[in-house]
Each structure stands twice: as C-alpha cells, then as structure tokens.
Amino acid sequence: MHQSTLAQLSAALESKQISSEELTRLYLDRCKKFNESLNCFITINEDEALEKAKQADKQRAENKHTSLTGIPVAQKDIFCTNGIKTSCGSKMLDNFIAPYDATVIEKMNAAGFVTLGKTNMDEFAMGSTNETSFYGPVKNPWDSERVPGGSSGGSASAVAARLSPVATGTDTGGSIRQPASLCGITGLKPTYGRVSRYGMIAFASSLDQGGPMTQTAEDAALMMNVIAGFDERDSTSAEQPIDDYTEKLNDSIEGLKIGLPKEYFSEGLDSNIAKIIEDGIKELEKLGATCKEIELPNTELSIPAYYVVAPAECSSNLSRFDGVRFGYRCDEPKDLSDLYTRSRGEGFGKEVKRRIMIGAYVLSAGYYDAYYLQAQKIRRLIRDDFQNSFKDVDVIAGPTATGTAFKLNEMMDDPVSMYLSDIYTVSVNLAGLPALSMPAGFVNKLPVGMQLIGNYFEESKLLNIAHQFQQATDHHQQIPEGFE
C-alpha cells in the first residue's frame, strides 16, 4: 500500500479497501522505522495524526468527505502548524510552537489530509544539501552516504522512501526542484504568488513559493487543486482564477514546441546527466513535441543576482528574530544590545549568519546601487530573456541540477561551489515563473531530474507534459532498495 500514489490511495479509501486509521498507522510505522537512518522528520505527530485519521474515517462514513480525506502528508517544517513545533530547521525556533496554521496547512487540513509530521530542511531554507539543519543532515534513500539536496530535503527523502505519499516543499532558488531531482520524485514550483505565503516562514519574500513534492505529476495536480489560489492574507498573492489542474493531464502534447536553452547544456553539465536529459527530450518528441535551441544569454548572471536579492531580503526578514517575542533567547543578557546580538549569534547557524551578513552589507549605506539595484536590473534582463523565448516556444526543458546527489560534507566548507550548483534553478525564481522537476533516469543508480519551465500561470501545461511523459516512462515508479 505504501507504494501507492495519492490518486491510488484516494481510490482505496473510497472503495473501503483500507481505512484512514490503518493507512496512517502504516505510514507512521514506516516513518518511525526509517527516520533513524534517514532523519527526514524533525517531528512525527503520532497522536495528532491518529486522531485526525479517526476523524477522517468518521467523515467518510457520514459522507462528509473530499476525495483526499484521510490521506497522510508530510509538511515541511517551514509551514506554521497550530500547536505543533515549527522549527524551520533552526535552533532559533527549536522551542517555537506555532500559534496558527499557514494557509497551505489550513487548506490541506480542510481537504482532510492527515499530517504525519514536519520534515527536516536546511536552516531557514538556506542551503542545497540539507546539511545546514540544526537537526543534522537528511540522508538520500538512494545512497545513505549522500545528501537528498535542499532545502526541502526531508520532504524529498520522505516521499522517495515512501514514508509519506506526498509532501509540501518551498522553493526560493530551487529548493523544491533540486531535491526532487536528487531523490527521484516530482516537484512543482508554482508561479510566484500562486500558492499563499501566509504562515510560511519567510526567507526571501519576492522569491519564496510553496508547492507539491510527489511521486507523480497527477499527484502534484491533485495537491495544487487544494493549495493554490488567492489569499488576502498574503499581500503578493495572485488574484488570477485557478485551474482545475487535473483537467488537462490527459491532453495530447502533439505539436508542443519545446525550447532547449543552449546555456543549460554547456560545459558545466555532467555528460552523463546531459545524456539522460537528451533521452528524455527524445521521449517527448516521440509523443509529438518538437524542439528548438533557444538562448537565455543572461543565465550566468542569475547566480550573482540571486545571491544579492535573496540575502538582502533574508537579512530584512530574519531581523524579526530578536530574542524578545518568540524563539531562542540567550542566557543572562547584560543589556538590550547583548540580548539581540547573542540571541541571534547563538540561535542562527553559520550559513544563515553568512547570508544575513551579505544582505546587511549589500543594503548598507553607499553599496545599495552597486549591489541591490544592479541585481534588480539584471532580474529584468533575466525575465525578459524568458519572455522573449516564450514568443517562440510553449515550454523550456533542460536539466534541474548539474549533477546527481552530492556526498555528505562535500559542499559544507565551500559555500560558493554550493551556490554555483543552483545555476539551472535560480533564474526561474528571479523571473517568478512556474517550473517542475520530474524523474528522467539514473546515473550510477542515482536519480536525475528533468526540468520543465513554463510561462506565468501555466502550471497545468507543465503537469500535462509531465503526466504524458510519466505515462510513457517508469523512472518515477522506481523505489530505492530497502524501501520497497
């Protein structure tokens, strides 16, 4: 049963093949059994989950349910969950019991999902390996000596190991797509503003976006139907009406025009990965798509621009952690300034401190124009590159990551190398576009993801292409050894 997709579990519950309580127990047992080795959960909510599952069974018996009522989910520990510890992977929030639900959580609860627990992540979502977490690194179920990627590494690892059928993630510079690629699952970063940011602990507010991490594109569509939509409590929430994301899944992709950015297939890409992506593209051609080379000439500039915009916004957002109202407070502060500086110095980990300091520097007097303003101008160039491409093609395809999963500790002492590995993902966030990563094959038994980038609010098109690809391939059905 644990190998089932969301769609299959929905059918199993509907036909009374299994109850939500049985299903929830089955997943909780797997979570407890495998969390020791994978470390993908910070918190497992056994009691609350079972109680919610019993409620779900009651709702089903009384015919007061949705098609997803009673299905377990793992929530990234960046989403506030009322009454449940919400740590964001940080010592700063190790004692924080969220006093309210994020909109994403509220919507999933209302749809009847059962929260198994809160997943591990890079501290405040800053990292590409999940090693910056206060709670220790998550392991990749495909190879326990490797990282799952980040920052949504716990969610990716949990879905790949089938400890949860689906999970939530957030993506500021690739944090849904890159771990999805490295763990062999499907991950969708929606258009900026499509999913509410309310109650999602802020890293870089003009880039952050929550989304589904699932086994299949169909499951991602089912989850989008629950979590997407306008929210007046998020000041940058998009007011556009939402699609039924499942509606176009079965459409043919005959005649689809795919753009292949030459910058995404240049020397930085591992040749084995390139081969997998080329094979994936041939598969899409077999389904009727046509391809042409396109140019995204400012791709190289996306990393430097991102590492100005994201730290600048993070230094502002994280100024709220001051040891006064919630979160970590240092022992015996001698004065107010000591309270602030030591609570922050002791509560934040090294990568977070680096980023806060870069942000404080680029925003400081005399440097604003040279850094922040220049980055915002480059942001326009990057966005314009994409918009020009979408005049000729329907969708852009390429690799999600430059390689397969890194070895543990490989990147820890070299932040710049870690930053450079985000080359295929960050420009999408700077432009605010939707993008999806789907399993496309394996190199040395490690998964490789293919990325599809769409124009604004074209999540349905990305899900349609990915679903058609998954009807013709079985990469997404592979389960790591020991977790079958």
Add this chain to the structure above:
Amino acid sequence: MSLDKSEVEKIAWLARLAIDEQDIPDYSDELSNILELVERMNSVNTDGISPIAHPLELSARLRTDEVTETNQRDHFQKDAPLIDEGCYLVPKVIE
C-alpha cells in the same frame, strides 16, 4: 572585494550578530568569496534598464481599513521567553 576584520565586525554589528573573535578570519574569507561571485554582475552594462522588485510587477493591493483580527495577546505570548502582565521583558534600557 575583500573584507578585512574591521569590516566583518561592522557588518556583524549592523546585522546584530555576535560572532566569535576566532571565527572572523573564516567569515572574512567566505564573505569576500561570495562578494567576488556577486561582482560578476558588473560585467554587464545596465544603463537605462529599470529595476524590478516584483517578478510580475503587480502593485500592492489595497483593502478597506476594517478590523479583521481579534486580540490574541495571551495566545501569542505563550511562545515568549519572558513576559509580565502582557508585556515582553527585556534588560533595563533606561537607568
């Protein structure tokens, strides 16, 4: 761009972060490397290009000035490290 010890200390103060004296050389190297990466932006001439702050360039939404939230002070203060009668306590500011 290379940051020396006094610049690292100044940035840490601006960010209200206490950092250990012994970690300053590492921060100095790492932050300098990051700034070097960031300065690759200067390879492109951006004269005449207007900056964007919001990817979709939407303007901020306005709403009517109505009370939508109720007072939940006690509930929110359950997470506070130190309170007294609804007030957050900090070390003495005024002698």
